[in-house]
Each structure stands twice: as C-alpha cells, then as structure tokens.
Amino acid sequence: MGRLPRWADVILTPLISVLLAFAISALVILAIGESPVEALKVMVEGALGSSYGWGFTLYYATNFIFTGLAVMVAYHAGLFNIGGEGQAAMGGLGATLVILSLPWPHWALALPAAMIGAAGFGALWALIPAWLQARRGSHVVITTIMFNFIAAALLNYMLVNVLRPVGSMDPASANFPAATHLPKLSEMALAFGITWGKNTPANITLFIALAACVLVWLLIWRTRLGYEIRAFGKSEPAALYAGISPVRITVLAMLISGGLAGLMAVNNVMGEAERLVLNSVEGAGFIGIAVALMGRNHPFGILLSALLFGFLYQGGGELALWTTIPRELIVVIQALVILFTGALDNMVRRPLEWVFARSGKRD
Amino acid sequence: MSLMKSLLAGAALTLMPLAAFADPALIFDLGGKFDKSFNEAAYQGAERWKAETGGSYKELEMQSEAMREQALRRLAETGANPIVMTGFAFGEVLDKVAPDYPDTKFVIIDTSVDKPNVQSVEFSEEQGSYLAGVLAAEASKSGTVGFVGGMDIPLIHKFECGYAQGFKATKPDGKLIINYTGTTPAAWNDPVKGGELVKAQVSQGADVIYAAAGATGIGVLQAAADAKILSIGVDSNQNHLHPGQVLTSMVKGVDNSVYEAFKAGADVKPGHKLMDLASGGVSVAMDDNNKPLITPEMADSVAKAETGIKDGAIKVHDYMTDNTCPVK
Numbered sequence: 001m002g003r004l005p006r007w008a009d010v011i012l013t014p015l016i017s018v019l020l021a022f023a024i025s026a027l028v029i030l031a032i033g034e035s036p037v038e039a040l041k042v043m044v045e046g047a048l049g050s051s052y053g054w055g056f057t058l059y060y061a062t063n064f065i066f067t068g069l070a071v072m073v074a075y076h077a078g079l080f081n082i083g084g085e086g087q088a089a090m091g092g093l094g095a096t097l098v099i100l101s102l103p104w105p106h107w108a109l110a111l112p113a114a115m116i117g118a119a120g121f122g123a124l125w126a127l128i129p130a131w132l133q134a135r136r137g138s139h140v141v142i143t144t145i146m147f148n149f150i151a152a153a154l155l156n157y158m159l160v161n162v163l164r165p166v167g168s169m170d171p172a173s174a175n176f177p178a179a180t181h182l183p184k185l186s187e188m189a190l191a192f193g194i195t196w197g198k199n200t201p202a203n204i205t206l207f208i209a210l211a212a213c214v215l216v217w218l219l220i221w222r223t224r225l226g227y228e229i230r231a232f233g234k235s236e237p238a239a240l241y242a243g244i245s246p247v248r249i250t251v252l253a254m255l256i257s258g259g260l261a262g263l264m265a266v267n268n269v270m271g272e273a274e275r276l277v278l279n280s281v282e283g284a285g286f287i288g289i290a291v292a293l294m295g296r297n298h299p300f301g302i303l304l305s306a307l308l309f310g311f312l313y314q315g316g317g318e319l320a321l322w323t324t325i326p327r328e329l330i331v332v333i334q335a336l337v338i339l340f341t342g343a344l345d346n347m348v349r350r351p352l353e354w355v356f357a358r359s360g361k362r363d
Numbered sequence: 364m365s366l367m368k369s370l371l372a373g374a375a376l377t378l379m380p381l382a383a384f385a386d387p388a389l390i391f392d393l394g395g396k397f398d399k400s401f402n403e404a405a406y407q408g409a410e411r412w413k414a415e416t417g418g419s420y421k422e423l424e425m426q427s428e429a430m431r432e433q434a435l436r437r438l439a440e441t442g443a444n445p446i447v448m449t450g451f452a453f454g455e456v457l458d459k460v461a462p463d464y465p466d467t468k469f470v471i472i473d474t475s476v477d478k479p480n481v482q483s484v485e486f487s488e489e490q491g492s493y494l495a496g497v498l499a500a501e502a503s504k505s506g507t508v509g510f511v512g513g514m515d516i517p518l519i520h521k522f523e524c525g526y527a528q529g530f531k532a533t534k535p536d537g538k539l540i541i542n543y544t545g546t547t548p549a550a551w552n553d554p555v556k557g558g559e560l561v562k563a564q565v566s567q568g569a570d571v572i573y574a575a576a577g578a579t580g581i582g583v584l585q586a587a588a589d590a591k592i593l594s595i596g597v598d599s600n601q602n603h604l605h606p607g608q609v610l611t612s613m614v615k616g617v618d619n620s621v622y623e624a625f626k627a628g629a630d631v632k633p634g635h636k637l638m639d640l641a642s643g644g645v646s647v648a649m650d651d652n653n654k655p656l657i658t659p660e661m662a663d664s665v666a667k668a669e670t671g672i673k674d675g676a677i678k679v680h681d682y683m684t685d686n687t688c689p690v691k
Contacts, residue, residue, distance in 0.1 A: 052440060056433070160546040169474075169516040170452045171547055172428070175459075199436055199463055268429070275455070278428040278547060321423065321437060 004349070004356055010301060014294050014341055016348045018308070021336035028332060034325050046318025047311045053318075055186060055200020060284075061310030062202070062267045065209040067288025068295060068302040069216050070261035074140075075297050076220055077253035078233035083129060083144025084261040085285025086151030087122040091262025092269040093158060094121025096173050096276040099180050100163075110180040114270050115208070115263060122262015123255040125151060130254030134247040140254070148285070159278060173276040182271045203271035212260065213299040219256070229253050261285060287313075290334060293342040309334070387412075387625045388421040388443035390434060392450030394551035396424050398578030401551075401598040401617060405449045405472070408621030420625065428548065431456045439464040445482075445631045447624050449473070449617065451518055452548065457481060468631040470624040472617055473518065475635055484620045484636045488518075489525030490672050491613040491645030492573070493679045495595050496529025497668050498647065499571040500537060501661045502593055502610050507538040509569035511560050511583045513576030514550040515543040517683050522575040522597070522613070524688035525679055531690045532677075533664065540564045544579050554582025561586035561594075571595065571610060584609060593656065602652040610656055612648040619644075641673045 004013070026036035047053045067084045074081035081087075098117030104110035129143035156171070163173040182203045189196035220226040232239040232249040240246060264284060269276055287309055294308070295301030316330030340348070389409050391402045409420055421443050423434050435456055438446050444467050448457065451474035461469050461478040468480055475483035499508045510526055512519040527539055542560045544550035557579040561572055565587075572587050573595040574580035580597055581604070587594035588605040596602065596612035603609075616638055624631050638644020647665060649657065671677035680689050 156547055168455075169518055170455060172455065175455070199440070201433075273429065273432065274459075280429045282427055282429050317433065317437070321421070321441070 004353055008352060008356060010296055010298070013345070013348050013352060014296065014301070014305070016352070017340035017345070018294070018337060020348070021333060021340045024336055025329070025333045028329065029325065032325070032329075034323065039319060039323065039325055042318055042322050043311070043315030046322070047315040051195075051197040052200055053314060055197030055202045056314040056317075057307070057310040058185065058202040058206055059200065059267070059272065059310070060313040061306045062206045062209045063264050063284040064287055064291045064306035064309045065213065065303060066264035066267070067261050067284050068291030068306050069212055069288075069299065070257045070259075071288045071292035072295070072297045072299070072302060073216060073220070073229070073260060074253055074257040075292060076226075076233045077229045077249055078236070079130075079133070079250065079253060079257075080141050081126065081144055081254065081257045081261075082141055082289065083126060083147050083258070083285070084288045085281050085283070086144070086148035087125045087258040087261035088264045088268075088281045088285050089148075089151045089155050090125040091118035091122035091265035092276050092280050093155060094118045094262060095265045095269050096163065096176075099176050099270065100174060104177065104180050107180050107182055111182065111204075111266070111270075114180075115266055118262045118265040118269075119259035120262070122265075123259035125262070126254040126258025127251065130251045130258075133254075134250040140250075155276075155278065159276065163276065171278055176270065176274045180270065181274055182266075184271075201272035203267065205267035205271045208263070208266065210303070212263065213303055216260070217299045225252065261288070287334065290338040290341070294337065312337075385442055385444045385629060386418065386420050387628065388423070388438045388441075388446045389621060390438065390446065390448040390453070391422070391424045392431075392448070392452055393425050393428070393548040394450075394577040396422075398552070398581070399599060399601060399604065400577050400580055400596070401615070402449055402577070404599045404615065404617035405447070405621045407599070408618030409447075409625060411618065412622050412625040416626075418625075428452070432460060435460050436463075439467050444468055444629045445470055445624055445627070447472070447621050451516075468629055468633065470620070470631060472620055478633075480633055482624065482631050482633050482636060484638060486615045486617075486644050487637065487639035487679075487681070488522050488575075488613070488615065488645060489528070489679045489681050490640040491615070491647060492522045492525030492575075493529035493532075493672065493677075494640075494647045494665050494668055495573055495611060495613045496526040496531075497533050497664050498529075498611055498657075498661055499526070499573060499593075499595060500530045500533035501658075501664060502656065503534070503537070503571045505568045505570045506534060506536070507540065507568040507570065509540045509561070509564035509567075509572035510542070511557055511564070511572060511574045511576055511579070512541070512543040513545075513579050514548060515546050517686055519543070519575050520686075520688065521682040522573075524682040524690070526573050527688060527690045528679055529668065532668075538568070540567055540569050544576055551577035551579060553579045554585070557582035558586035561590065565590045565592060573597070573613070575613075596648075600648040600650065602648050602650055606652040607655055609653060611653055614646050614648050616644045616646075640669065 029036040029039050047057045070084050094117035095114040098113050129140050132138040132143050133140040159171040165174040185202040186197040228244045228249055268280055291305045291309055294305035319325045396402050396406055447470040449472050454474040454476055457471055457476045461481050470482045472484045510523050544553050544556050561583050570592045574583035575597045584594045584604050588608040593610040595610050598615045600614050601612045682688050
C-alpha cells in the first residue's frame with residue numbers, strides 16, 4: 001500500500017466520508033417518509049441561502065472552531081479530551097464573573113478580560129484531569145467526561161443560588177451591561193454600508209477564532225513546545241528518552257486544550273446570549289471531537305469542518321422549523337460523520353490508497 | 364363601516380403577498396408538548412383554533428435553554444404573527460427580541476413583559492389552588508395532605524400558598540407536606556422523581572396530593588393512584604388520567620388564551636391580561652370522572668369559596684406580591 005498524496009489525505013478522504021454519511025442519512029430520511037432532496041434544499045437554503053442563514057452558520061462555526069482546536073491540541077499529545085463540554089461551560093462561568101464583577105466602560109476592555117476569564121476557567125477545569133492523568137495514571141477520557149457532569153452540576157448551583165438576580169425565576173445570570181456587548185458582524189457590515197445578517201448572533205469572536213487557528217498552527221508546528229507535544233503524542237518512551245517530561249507535556253497540553261474550549265464562551269455567552277444560561281454550550285464540546293477528527297487535526301481542516309458542522313447545525317434547525325423531519329436527525333447525520341471520519345477511516349482510506357497505488361504504477 | 368373594513372382588509376391582502384404567510388406560531392418551553400398539563404393545554408387551544416378555522420400554525424418545542432432566543436427570532440423572521448410562547452422563562456428573551464420586530468405581536472403566558480407589541484397573560488393560580496385546597500381538606504381522612512411542586516420558583520409557590528390557604532381555612536389543624544422536584548427547568552419533566560416524592564409523602568400520612576409540576580405531575584398522579592390515594596391535577600383537566608382517583612384538577616385557561624390570541628391574529632391587544640376566577644381563567648374541574656369523589660357537602664364548600672373569592676369576601680394572598688405566604 002502506497003502513501004496517499006497529501007491533498008487526497010487531507011481533502012479527498014474526509015470528503016468521501018462525508019458523502020457516504022450523507023448518503024446513509026438520505027436513506028434514513030427516505031425511511032421516515034420524507035424527501036432527501038427537499039431536506040437538502042431546506043438545509044442549504046436555510047443555512048447558506050441568505051445572509052441571515054450565514055450569520056447563524058458562522059456563529060455556530062465559531063463555537064466549533066474553538067472546541068475543535070481544543071480537541072486537536074490534546075490529540076497531538078496523545079490525549080483524548082472529551083471534556084470540552086464542561087470546559088466550555090466553566091469558560092462561560094469565568095467570562096460571566098469577569099464581566100459582572102467590574103463596571104466595564106467599553107467592550108474593547110471587557111473582551112480581553114473576559115477572554116482571560118473564560119480561558120482561565122476552562123484551563124483550570126482541564127487541569128485536574130490532566131494532573132490525575134500525569135501523576136496517577138487515571139485515564140483522561142474517563143476523568144474529563146466525569147468533569148463534564150461536575151461542571152453541569154456546579155453551573156446549576158451557581159445559576160440557581162449565586163448568579164440569579166433577585167426577583168428573577170429563570171436560573172440565569174443578570175444581563176450583561178450594554179457596554180460589554182460585542183459588536184455583531186451585522187453591525188460591522190452596516191458600518192461599511194452593507195446590510196448583512198441582521199439580527200444574527202455572529203460577532204467579532206469569529207476573528208478571534210480565526211486568529212486562534214493561526215496561533216495553534218504556529219504552536220504545534222513552529223515552536224519547541226509544539227514539537228515536544230507532538231513527539232510525546234507519537235511515542236511516550238521516545239519522548240522520555242529525549243528528555244521531555246511527560247507530566248509537563250500532559251499538563252500543558254491539557255491546559256491549552258481546556259483554555260481553547262473555554263474561549264468558546266466569548267462567542268456564545270458574551271457575544272450571543274449576553275448573559276449566562278443553563279446548557280449554554282449545547283453540545284458544542286462534543287461536536288468539537290467530530291470537527292477535529294474530520295479536520296484531520298489540522299487548524300485549516302478544523303476551520304473547514306467547523307463550517308460544515310455550522311451548516312449542519314443551522315440547517316438542522318431550519319429542517320425542524322419547516323419540515324416534519326425532527327431536529328434529532330441532525331444528530332444522526334453528525335453521528336454518521338463521526339463514524340465515517342473517525343471509526344471507519346480505513347474503510348475509505350484503504351481503497352483510495354489502492355486506487356492511487358494503481359494509477360501511480362501506470363504513470 | 365364594516366364593509367369599509369373588509370374592503371380595506373381585502374386590499375391589504377392583495378397588496379401584501381407576505382400576509383399569506385402570517386400564520387400564528389406557538390412555542391412550547393422545556394417540559395415537552397405532551398406533558399398532559401401546561402404545554403398540552405396550549406397545544407389544545409391551538410388545535411381548537413385549527414379545527415375551527417381550518418388555518419395552519421407553526422410550532423416549536425424547546426430542547427434547551429440556550430435555543431430560546433434563536434427560536435423566537437427565527438419564527439419572527441419567517442413572518443409568523445402572532446407568536447405565542449408558554450412559560451415565564453421566555454420573559455428575558457422576549458424583552459430583548461420584541462423591540463427588533465415591532466410589526467410582530469407576541470403573547471407570553473405566565474409572566475409579564477412591558478413592550479408595546481407584547482400581550483402578557485397571567486393567571487390567578489392562587490385562587491384556583493385555594494379551591495383545590497378546600498376540596499383536599501374535605502376529602503382527606505388523615506388530615507394530612509401533600510403538595511409536589513415542579514421547579515422551586517415563586518410562581519409555583521403561588522400555587523402552593525393558595526392551596527395552603529384553602530386547606531387551612533377548611534381544616535385549621537391539618538398538616539401540609541410540601542416538596543419541590545428541583546431548581547432547574549429539568550424539574551418540569553421528571554415523573555420518576557415526582558413519584559418518589561409521592562411515596563415519601565404517603566409514608567408521612569398524606570392522602571391527597573396536589574401536583575403543580577408540568578410533566579412531572581404525570582408521575583405524581585400515577586404514584587398516587589398506585590398508592591390508592593387521591594391526587595389533584597394541574598393546568599389541564601387531568602381527571603381522566605386515573606378516573607375516580609384524581610380528586611379534581613386546577614385548570615388554567617391556557618388553551619383559551621392561545622385560542623383567543625390565534626383568533627385575534629395580528630390584532631392581538633398588547634398589554635396585561637389577568638385571568639382570575641371571576642373571568643373563568645382558573646377553575647377546579649368537575650366532570651364524570653371525579654363525580655363519585657365529590658360529595659354534595661364538598662360541592663357546596665367549593666361553591667361557597669368560589670362566591671367568596673369572586674365578591675371579595677375571601678381574599679387569597681398572592682405569594683408573588685411579597686414572596687411570603689401568610690399560612691405555613
């Protein structure tokens with residue numbers, strides 16, 4: 001079996017996997033008595049057909065970029081961080097505490113502080129599983145997923161007993177002051193005289209997410225720490241032999257990972273809801289796993305697959321609104337994408353390698 | 364005048380193709396559409412409108428707290444008018460969204476939102492619950508009755524307090540056991556825990572239990588029927604769920620509110636609407652299913668309490684005015 005050309009490895013394999021997942025989803029839609037063509041039309045129309053749809057697609061994509069990058073950084077260190085959900089929830093708590101505790105005069109000042117709060121809380125939430133993994137050998141998959149539940153319970157407690165304003169019945173924090181509201185992409189477009197995506201939640205955080213993609217790329221492939229992370233991820237004994245401390249790398253990689261997941265809160269808590277509500281993460285932490293797998297753990301791939309999942313998420317919402325196809329079907333499609341890109345990767349890869357090997361010989 | 368009006372309306376219809384899309388819409392909050400209680404009452408109202416007018420409406424069921432704003436905006440964006448939403452939890456979100464869609468009318472049930480295009484419908488649950496308390500006191504043989512609330516919020520304390528007042532007014536030395544299912548919206552949809560709370564209350568001697576807990580109440584009524592004690596349903600008429608074992612139901616006219624909002628269409632009157640006993644907004648359900656349970660004396664006491672509340676002789680304290688209850 002020859003090796004695949006790089007473009008086939010990075011683009012063709014995931015693309016075929018996604019197409020296979022879509023094909024099976026189409027069969028499922030047929031089986032419940034709906035038209036897959038209609039469904040696809042509704043999804044494309046609803047997610048990409050208008051600037052309104054794009055506004056939501058980009059908003060969701062921003063969430064998924066952060067959680068995808070979080071999974072990626074841990075993955076390069078050979079760690080599987082399933083705790084993005086809890087880390088993002090704690091990030092929301094961190095951002096909320098920062099924003100509500102000081103009278104911020106302007107969003108430009110509140111934003112960096114909220115980012116530090118969000119990333120800090122997210123990183124701290126990843127620290128304990130990381131330490132347990134590094135020092136005690138407790139598997140990070142188990143501990144991070146358990147920490148998701150602890151985060152949900154802690155958030156419950158904080159919203160019901162501490163952050164809920166007096167007189168309010170809804171377990172949610174107070175609304176953030178108007179000065180801390182982030183500029184929406186629609187407002188920025190309007191400043192240039194363009195009417196785009198009115199009333200959509202996509203906001204300036206998108207650019208932070210794009211910057212994070214570049215920074216993570218620099219970190220993993222252009223720094224000493226990134227090299228150590230990758231070396232450790234490839235082979236722990238070899239890394240140890242090279243003088244790389246497993247404890248240090250495990251903890252650092254998980255801190256960065258948790259921080260990235262926590263940063264998502266800047267988008268959904270500060271940028272969209274403008275207050276902290278229950279379940280604000282809405283599964284984005286788990287979708288990050290799919291995004292990272294599909295993006296082949298490369299920031300550029302993650303950007304593309306986050307866009308795809310943003311489309312799936314927004315299109316799925318439209319499906320629920322306009323057709324009798326339940327929103328849950330989107331979960332089925334997401335699951336199929338994960339199945340094909342993650343678990344059944346070789347099913348697509350092997351035949352492709354074979355095809356390329358054959359055509360290579362002919363040349 | 365009316366000819367003029369219909370002519371104008373006709374002209375408006377032909378001029379604005381958009382009007383054809385102006386279906387009303389209904390959003391159910393967490394707890395599920397078929398909770399046999401609060402949300403289902405709203406659904407029944409919408410279905411009644413559909414059956415009578417042959418119109419169609421859009422509906423959305425909330426799956427998570429964070430989706431509320433998107434859902435509301437999406438519906439408003441599609442041109443749905445009016446948009447009715449059930450549940451106090453939409454208050455904050457509607458407060459933010461309503462000004463962005465000044466031409467859309469919104470109706471919110473169970474809380475008030477002060478916006479020029481919003482109709483807020485609130486019910487005097489304490490009055491209906493008072494009557495339920497009177498019935499519970501007369502039906503109880505042990506002298507101990509129970510209350511199972513859903514989410515621990517002032518709104519449900521309002522039910523509890525009305526119930527306690529009716530109970531104590533009839534049976535001053537009676538004992539009332541109070542439990543809440545939880546502190547988050549998940550408490551509206553936890554029938555298993557509801558059933559457990561019933562078992563705990565039964566072991567303390569309760570033989571009539573009032574559930575004000577959305578879909579959690581299904582579990583309360585079931586566990587009460589299993590334990591061969593009486594229960595009291597809420598929001599919808601739930602007497603039929605366990606015929607002969609549900610003493611009565613404290614019915615909130617959520618269905619009527621939805622029906623009337625849909626019927627009024629885009630002409631829904633903004634402002635506050637208080638639905639109390641006198642206006643038929645709340646009542647205790649009497650039908651064939653609970654007929655054998657209601658003795659003539661009980662019917663008499665309820666009728667007396669009803670007239671008393673209506674003419675002001677009996678003042679039922681509303682918990683939410685000062686977050687306290689005069690009886691414990």
